[in-house]
Amino acid sequence: MATAKGQRRSTIYDIATATGTSPATVSMVLNGTWQRYRISEATATRILDAARTIGYNVNMKARGLRLARSGLAGMIMPHYRNRFFAGLSETFEAGARARGFCPMVVSTQRKPETEREVVERLLSHQVEFLFIVGVANPDPLNELCSAANIPCVNIDLPGANAPSVVTDNQGGARMLTDILLDKIAAPDPSFHFLGGVAGEYATEERIAGFSQALASRGIALPETHIHRCGYWPPTARQSIEHLHDKLGGLPAGLFINSITAFEGAVQFFRALPPQAFEGRFIGCFDWDPFAAFLPFPVTMLRQNVEAMIEQGFSYIENYRAGDHPLTKVPPQLGPSHVKVPA
Amino acid sequence: MATAKGQRRSTIYDIATATGTSPATVSMVLNGTWQRYRISEATATRILDAARTIGYNVNMKARGLRLARSGLAGMIMPHYRNRFFAGLSETFEAGARARGFCPMVVSTQRKPETEREVVERLLSHQVEFLFIVGVANPDPLNELCSAANIPCVNIDLPGANAPSVVTDNQGGARMLTDILLDKIAAPDPSFHFLGGVAGEYATEERIAGFSQALASRGIALPETHIHRCGYWPPTARQSIEHLHDKLGGLPAGLFINSITAFEGAVQFFRALPPQAFEGRFIGCFDWDPFAAFLPFPVTMLRQNVEAMIEQGFSYIENYRAGDHPLTKVPPQLGPSHVKVPA
DNA sequence: CGGCAACGCTAAATCCATTTAGCAAACCGG
């Protein structure tokens, strides 16, 4: 890296020399603790002026080393390519800044090896706490944190070894399914579930909620109505296409497990004529501003990003090692639901 | 729970004590430079083992302080709420990691004051270089960097005081307009431009390209066809609504300046019947997977995020103070264009 | 006028990792 070999960045020693004082005095003045140490106002002003004119900026490396406080707040997450994750990181950043930290958010593309490496890096940079978002298996990462004695919380996917905050997947799925059911006139509608990974926490929780809502209205849910086709859009597309061909049309109710699977479904839907959607109702457990305006009725759930992050900070602030509670935050109806005309 | 000592994090001194060696030896072994310093293999293995069992992790604060190299790569950007910005940060992160840095991306919500504060913070954490993305006025930020002697590049919006990488807005707009023109049968179609801010770099460049494409086919472009209604969706919505009412329908060609303005337009479009779009062609200077599947024909341009970031790194790697080139990266047609049937 | 406090500031230790200079012991050739 061909960094211009110019002049060194200025230090408190430079200021001390320039003002004929000592580094200790400069430090006290710049920290605002000078009154406590009986530095005269004249000296303080002189130092402050000098600092301003040479454009001094603390070296957090040195400061952090001395104080064992880095001022860094860490977060890892899969990516930023949907509103849920984008919202989580922006809310986290705002929260961290409000609390006097510098946020450090790194995306890991859902690769366990990258996740591990990034966590190790963040810990070696001495982040003071860590939010772990959307990680399939947070346990090894939680372990790294507790070995380093750094508080952490899991967001979106829970773990047994750290406090966790997740969306109320089951309750949300029940709510979404009930909304779809309310719209449907047919007596015994066929409902299908699309997307997600077998055995994965969020998927199974949502299937449970979906199933409960159907059961409470006496609607059967054969295992064949559940299509855990993953999250990758092309796979989801293929899956819905197969289903459509088999049924000779769309099912009356379709519950789509995530915005990513929805992206795949939309790619198939656009080939269908408008009447293919008559009497059919689609729900998606996620929200996106454009998806909300597609040419067929979709009810979207928005996960309560703000509440989730707030709860995460609250866990960090009241951190007790060995105590691993789990909070489930209810999702909300997406803006589209409100605006869609009946 | 591999922590031997519950409280403090372990240091090379701990390892030295545990293995009956000196901190210097430990440092050499852990850095892999021990062969060069003639440390015996037996000692090296002993130290490595000890490091592993107590779960040692370098303190980058101390290391960075000594080496004047933090290992941190900084980036600031407005937000992550669209594919362009999300793509920029993910590509940046991958590039930084590939080069051995720990990426530090912070969003600033387009607030100049936050931008300034965040840059100061990143500098005080000694980032080794800084990518400045989508900042209306990068000059004061570039100045902060050069005062701290830290290389920086501007991405998306250029500045006169640092190397800059932007999309070829003018060329891209010309290309997009030409595509729309090719589709239109009418002899003298009316073309409108929607979105963006008067005087803003990208907006004016795109208007210039738009205007050139029209001019080269002899199509008039009165100033009243250009609607710089900002980026906020509700304003864009209102603007397109007014236009529609005035014209008694949509214009033959509509060039929308950004995905955000497009979001507003879509909110209005959905109230229109399908035939309102017959013979009308819409282009958007941005790409989104859902927007690409709306029920009317949209041609979307995808900015070449990968090439932009690569060019940014190349500027950093060949950094020469005082040299401030500008690269314009051509955008590409969004995936939707390819798939849309004629 | 001696003693003590208040005042205004500084020296030096500390945080942890890196690296140069160099020490003691083993070893070798003659």
Next chain:
DNA sequence: CCGGTTTGCTAAATGGATTTAGCGTTGCCG
């Protein structure tokens, strides 16, 4: 068996900010 080299390691300085202990003055009281 002595001078010289090699081997294997350590002491100590360094980087920048913080903080405790303390030093020299002046001012005040008795």
